Amino acid sequence: MNTTPILANIAKHIALTSDEENYFLSLLREKSFNKKELILRESQRCEYINFVNSGTLRAYYLSNDVKETTVMFAIKDWWITDMNCFMNLQPAMLHIEALENSQVIQLSKNNLDKLFLEIPKFERFFRIIFQKAYIREQLRGIENLSLSAEERYQVFSNKYPQILKKVNQKQIASYLGITPEFLSSILSKSKK
Amino acid sequence: MNTTPILANIAKHIALTSDEENYFLSLLREKSFNKKELILRESQRCEYINFVNSGTLRAYYLSNDVKETTVMFAIKDWWITDMNCFMNLQPAMLHIEALENSQVIQLSKNNLDKLFLEIPKFERFFRIIFQKAYIREQLRGIENLSLSAEERYQVFSNKYPQILKKVNQKQIASYLGITPEFLSSILSKSKK
């Protein structure tokens, strides 16, 4: 199991002793998913929070079994799960799929609870993770309500150039909240 | 200073000894704002996170000095600030105004940092607060991208009936991301 990236990710916010590191690592498991495979399916339990070692994942909401709304993409060094489902033991609202062959490190809710008890520093770590996630989502919300579709595309492509390379237009459109046809017409106009 | 509500709010997630309670209370200050007064102005520093004892507050983003986008409302028992500004010491992006005479309890960033050091349990408390805030914002984002304006109004009025009573239509429209004229027409149609 390649644990260097996840330990580096943790070390951004808290410092662990080597005993703590070992205990933390003992709670993890590694899992690989093939392109197009589902990591999580709506209405399921979601036992794990996932740290992405390699690959690309996408979380989306499916309304009326037709319209997809992409909630987030995750690439190397991101954490992803259906947080409400995971933390509050609710049935999943989201689907999470692998957009390419991907390897993740999984931490179960039970093990996270243990971790909070054994090493309270992790409360701090996830406090910071959630704080950043909250700020990010709030900003996205403001952008969605105050910018035009074209401006939202610009913001997205400037903010996440690495993601832009990995995902197709249909998926970007569903992240921006527009149809693929309309994104296509925006892009062809703005080339001129 | 009426500290019962804030202590009850804290007690929802962590248990404090009476020494800890006293230390926590020593870090707080009470402040009152008149209707229409600004608690925070764009581009300012925002030193405080605010717990609402009474009244109603509204946080909004002002684009091009014209269009208001309401980010959140806060009534009794809610925490509110411009979180990016507060936590990352950035200039405020949001305005926060009192919609009626309001009383808040303020905790400064410096005192919060002290609190995290002295009583690490507060890392847990804010971990849970941010976790809930993240989940809430993510759900709102999904709703904004997948529902029509009329459906968003229904969701809002079912989820926040107390807030509905306190704020006017223009403010609700700016929360839903539509114009006041359009909300008015939605409401007159749905009465029939």
Place this chain on the structure above:
DNA sequence: CGTCTATTTGAATGTACTCAAAAGCGGTGG
């Protein structure tokens, strides 16, 4: 090579916005 999906293009439609004007409502001062 053939199939499946993504992308493009265009026409018709719908949802929501802009602008303008009138009506309603609340607060303030004379």
Place this chain on the structure above:
DNA sequence: CCACCGCTTTTGAGTACATTCAAATAGACG
């Protein structure tokens, strides 16, 4: 206490942004 002022809400006409539907083209993958 009433009249006036400013802001909110309503209404409607015209417009713009974005969707739907359909069909053609391009690309990816087995």
